[in-house]
Amino acid sequence: MEETSAALHLHTTPVVLKASPSLIHGNLVASQRRIAYAHQSKVCFYAVDSERCVDGPTTSKIISLHYVHIRKAGPKPMLIVNMANGTQMWNQDGTRMLYYLPVQHPQTSATSTSAAQNAAVDIGKCHRGAAVCAFPQADHVIIGSSAGELIIIRTDGDAFHSLATRKVASASPVMVVACSGEGSDQHVMSGHANGEIVWWRPEANGMYMQLPGALQHAQDTPTCMKVLGNTLYCGFGTGHLRVYDAVRRELKIEIAAHGRWINDIDVRHDGLVASVGEDTVLNVWRCPSCDSEVSLAHSAVVTESLLTGVAFTQRRGDTADEGAFAVCVVAYDSEVLYFLSNRPWDVNI
Amino acid sequence: MLILNMGGEMIYVLDQRLRAQSIPLAKSQKVLADVIKTMHFGKFIMELFKPQEPYSSASLRQIFDKLAHSSIMRLNESSMDKLVDLMAMGFKYQLVYCSFPEELLEVTINHLEASKALVKSPIVANMIDVTISLCHTAYDRLTPAEFALLRQTLAAVFQDRRVKVSIFLQDGLQSADGAICVPVGGPLAYGAERPGVVKYIDKGVVHRTVVLDPAPVKSDEWLPPTAPSRLSAVRWSKLGLNLYAKERPSAHPKPAAAANTQTAPAARDDQTAGTAAAKPPVSPEVSSRAVLGELNHLASLLGQSAASDSTADNFSLNLFADRDPFSISSPHSQLSSERGAPHVVMDARSPHGHRGQQVEALRQRLDRDFALADGGPGSSGQGKKDEDDLLDLMDAATSKG
Numbered sequence: 001m002e003e004t005s006a007a008l009h010l011h012t013t014p015v016v017l018k019a020s021p022s023l024i025h026g027n028l029v030a031s032q033r034r035i036a037y038a039h040q041s042k043v044c045f046y047a048v049d050s051e052r053c054v055d056g057p058t059t060s061k062i063i064s065l066h067y068v069h070i071r072k073a074g075p076k077p078m079l080i081v082n083m084a085n086g087t088q089m090w091n092q093d094g095t096r097m098l099y100y101l102p103v104q105h106p107q108t109s110a111t112s113t114s115a116a117q118n119a120a121v122d123i124g125k126c127h128r129g130a131a132v133c134a135f136p137q138a139d140h141v142i143i144g145s146s147a148g149e150l151i152i153i154r155t156d157g158d159a160f161h162s163l164a165t166r167k168v169a170s171a172s173p174v175m176v177v178a179c180s181g182e183g184s185d186q187h188v189m190s191g192h193a194n195g196e197i198v199w200w201r202p203e204a205n206g207m208y209m210q211l212p213g214a215l216q217h218a219q220d221t222p223t224c225m226k227v228l229g230n231t232l233y234c235g236f237g238t239g240h241l242r243v244y245d246a247v248r249r250e251l252k253i254e255i256a257a258h259g260r261w262i263n264d265i266d267v268r269h270d271g272l273v274a275s276v277g278e279d280t281v282l283n284v285w286r287c288p289s290c291d292s293e294v295s296l297a298h299s300a301v302v303t304e305s306l307l308t309g310v311a312f313t314q315r316r317g318d319t320a321d322e323g324a325f326a327v328c329v330v331a332y333d334s335e336v337l338y339f340l341s342n343r344p345w346d347v348n349i
Numbered sequence: 350m351l352i353l354n355m356g357g358e359m360i361y362v363l364d365q366r367l368r369a370q371s372i373p374l375a376k377s378q379k380v381l382a383d384v385i386k387t388m389h390f391g392k393f394i395m396e397l398f399k400p401q402e403p404y405s406s407a408s409l410r411q412i413f414d415k416l417a418h419s420s421i422m423r424l425n426e427s428s429m430d431k432l433v434d435l436m437a438m439g440f441k442y443q444l445v446y447c448s449f450p451e452e453l454l455e456v457t458i459n460h461l462e463a464s465k466a467l468v469k470s471p472i473v474a475n476m477i478d479v480t481i482s483l484c485h486t487a488y489d490r491l492t493p494a495e496f497a498l499l500r501q502t503l504a505a506v507f508q509d510r511r512v513k514v515s516i517f518l519q520d521g522l523q524s525a526d527g528a529i530c531v532p533v534g535g536p537l538a539y540g541a542e543r544p545g546v547v548k549y550i551d552k553g554v555v556h557r558t559v560v561l562d563p564a565p566v567k568s569d570e571w572l573p574p575t576a577p578s579r580l581s582a583v584r585w586s587k588l589g590l591n592l593y594a595k596e597r598p599s600a601h602p603k604p605a606a607a608a609n610t611q612t613a614p615a616a617r618d619d620q621t622a623g624t625a626a627a628k629p630p631v632s633p634e635v636s637s638r639a640v641l642g643e644l645n646h647l648a649s650l651l652g653q654s655a656a657s658d659s660t661a662d663n664f665s666l667n668l669f670a671d672r673d674p675f676s677i678s679s680p681h682s683q684l685s686s687e688r689g690a691p692h693v694v695m696d697a698r699s700p701h702g703h704r705g706q707q708v709e710a711l712r713q714r715l716d717r718d719f720a721l722a723d724g725g726p727g728s729s730g731q732g733k734k735d736e737d738d739l740l741d742l743m744d745a746a747t748s749k750g
Contacts, residue, residue: 280533
């Protein structure tokens with residue numbers, strides 16, 4: 001791996017995965033030193049502490065993966081798997097399915113002329129994107145759909161109840177979803193296939209209201225979305241990383257981060273933003289908020305590979321050192337997990 | 350898109366091998382014309398353009414087996430396997446190299462236009478023009494997100510398929526383990542900017558621009574976008590052109606030297622040695638009756654197209670007449686093969702580079718048999734026996750080390 005600086009150190013022994021990651025957006029999620037990615041229709045895990053690869057559940061064609069926290073469910077996150085025929089919600093290690101939400105198929109129109117037309121509508125239907133919005137009584141899990149809808153599910157960690165479905169005015173398929181803020185200052189943002197970023201005001205009864213002033217990025221595609229405080233970060237197909245003020249609904253910073261499609265970004269609590277693209281490059285930016293100056297902390301070329309996932313995590317034993325972190329990167333069709341850290345790997349922890 | 354592009358690659362390979370083995374031009378043109386006519390047969394093409402999930406590897410093998418044998422040419426099992434591997438790896442390379450998803454449409458049109466140019470036939474040209482028109486109708490309306498999903502779906506078909514191809518290895522397009530090497534730098538994607546430019550925006554107006562310096566990819570290694578627009582009527586992509594032509598198109602500069610990379614996976618044990626060679630498993634859906642029925646229907650459509658006029662015209666073509674290209678000890682291998690990683694030797698150089706006398710004898714035998722089939726003396730009753738003899742001769746030529 002060619003690097004521009006010594007800011008991050010590559011693990012000297014490559015981690016070999018049991019299966020190669022698929023080429024999908026955001027194909028690496030991490031929580032509590034457990035990493036998950038999709039291989040075709042199977043979820044695969046890598047446990048940092050035990051250095052073991054573990055097979056997870058096999059589903060239908062996986063579209064995207066997300067780890068989310070439900071407050072009343074305890075410290076362990078929930079794994080959300082968006083698929084071609086719906087969404088599955090699992091516990092952290094994929095050993096117990098908590099909830100299944102199928103894709104709603106359209107009612108056959110009285111004017112539809114052929115099975116082929118109905119088939120054309122069904123092909124490509126999927127769920128994509130997930131976020132959690134917190135309310136005093138329960139949390140809302142928000143799932144995006146290819147029909148341009150946000151599906152709101154109420155949960156207290158044990159029970160799940162489908163609350164409402166809200167359709168974006170443009171009906172453009174949802175690509176990504178995120179939630180910012182706390183309490184009454186929460187906002188939900190959705191990125192759509194037509195390039196627009198839409199803001200919603202969440203309501204406890206699920207009747208989310210689409211707010212005016214959606215931001216348009218014509219002929220561009222949002223592929224990944226993360227939030228830190230009131231700052232929204234979004235990666236796009238043109239290689240741009242755009243940073244928004246989630247409260248004022250304004251674009252504040254536009255970074256030409258990659259020369260090709262951005263497949264994933266991740267954000268750390270201290271404002272480090274990692275992005276990977278099909279130009280084989282991993283970039284780590286310093287951008288703590290939409291009002292801050294952007295700098296480049298690290299940049300590396302992972303040769304020969306379409307990078308498809310990035311996630312901040314920790315190395316085994318790094319808990320005591322809050323300043324220590326690791327970045328994991330995966331590539332399409334490659335069984336290698338690239339593991340980088342801001343601490344040298346030969347230091348005993 | 351899967352069938353059209355892999356079919357295009359098949360035409361390239363067949364054309365190159367027919368030339369390399371000095372098959373008479375008339376016979377070669379007939380083979381290619383028959384294959385193209387079958388591939389672009391009206392009902393078959395209409396079936397392809399129906400929205401559907403991609404076919405599995407086994408299904409693709411069945412379809413292309415039928416396509417290849419729609420002509421007077423006959424391929425043995427080994428040649429057919431290698432042909433499909435070449436087709437798959439050729440399209441996989443193009444898929445990976447697309448600078449943005451819409452370039453897939455360019456790749457498809459390039460394949461179709463090139464097929465038209467290889468066979469000088471107004472009938473073939475007309476059929477391909479219809480297919481090109483259908484491509485534009487189907488794909489011009491797709492959004493960037495839909496093209497991305499299309500590309501991701503196709504990428505899943507070729508995931509873990511890593512057959513090494515000699516000319517790919519020679520050109521640095523493949524690494525030693527068979528993975529396609531993604532280029533560093535090169536033309537920017539359509540709509541992309543040179544990485545490192547940071548714009549600070551206030552109420553929709555850029556009030557400050559700063560240039561950072563990301564990556565070992567220097568600014569001069571990024572070229573302006575080649576695409577004039579997201580979807581262009583003017584062909585601009587080099588992908589989808591004939592990789593086996595003597596003057597091969599270069600889609601991108603060669604990737605940066607991998608001397609310091611640690612991308613090679615740790616040594617695998619014997620149990621996983623075959624992983625790189627294993628084709629993707631058939632998904633459960635394919636085994637369903639509904640999908641099998643659809644495939645049988647599709648295959649039956651291939652049988653309805655214009656077939657060869659007479660079985661007596663058939664000839665067998667061993668695409669890879671050198672020694673077994675999977676042999677590790679083959680002196681024709683450019684690189685030593687890793688255990689379990691298949692290696693296809695595709696020699697695009699002189700057509701007279703291998704066992705000239707045996708090939709010449711075979712060619713003369715083919716010419717004589719075609720003359721008999723055309724009504725020469727002794728033609729009746731000889732076709733089947735001669736065909737068997739031809740197959741025996743081809744197999745014998747292959748097996749002699």
